[in-house]
Amino acid sequence: NAGVTQTPKFQVLKTGQSMTLQCAQDMNHEYMSWYRQDPGMGLRLIHYSVGAGITDQGEVPNGYNVSRSTTEDFPLRLLSAAPSQTSVYFCASSYSPGRSTQYFGPGTRLTVL
């Protein structure tokens, strides 16, 4: 049981490049979410999904796309990277977002030059 896995662990992009951050969970959780964590800002919700085929925006969705084609996978796409997207990105999953433990992946540290 690997829990929540994220790849890559580190990434450096140039402004304007696109990329996909991968997230997978093997706990059969319906709810998955993406957060970014910046110094002094805490964790902020980017997008979330309550099941396969269903996604919704969080607090800071601009510049990011998500899709949920399977229960296990929830990739986050950066369409055209900007220096303001330099951050640590965490994927999380849970059985029920408001009632149960959120399990976080180890994070992806992204730098946009």
Add this chain to the structure above:
Amino acid sequence: RKEVEQDPGPFNVPEGATVAFNCTYSNSASQSFFWYRQDCRKEPKLLMSVYSSGNEDGRFTAQLNRASQYISLLIRDSKLSDSATYLCVVNGGGGSNYKLTFGKGTLLTVNP
């Protein structure tokens, strides 16, 4: 008022000390409350849920005051291993029960 607001810290305490963290939240409709712990450069992990009647887990005690929209975490007999950032988490942010809102965290350093 910010959705979830925590003591800014940092807290520096000696081993064996008792330390308390406070958190306030703005959404009176919130139903679920948690404390998470985050070690340096690691992912957050659930420390404990917070129940209306208050709850205790070993050296950790969590309290909830719905009338004042206030949550607290008490750590007794602090250990070096308690050094971490403590995150207050509340559901119901942005008008949705699916959304969890995190406080900015309070850094605790326990010194020998």
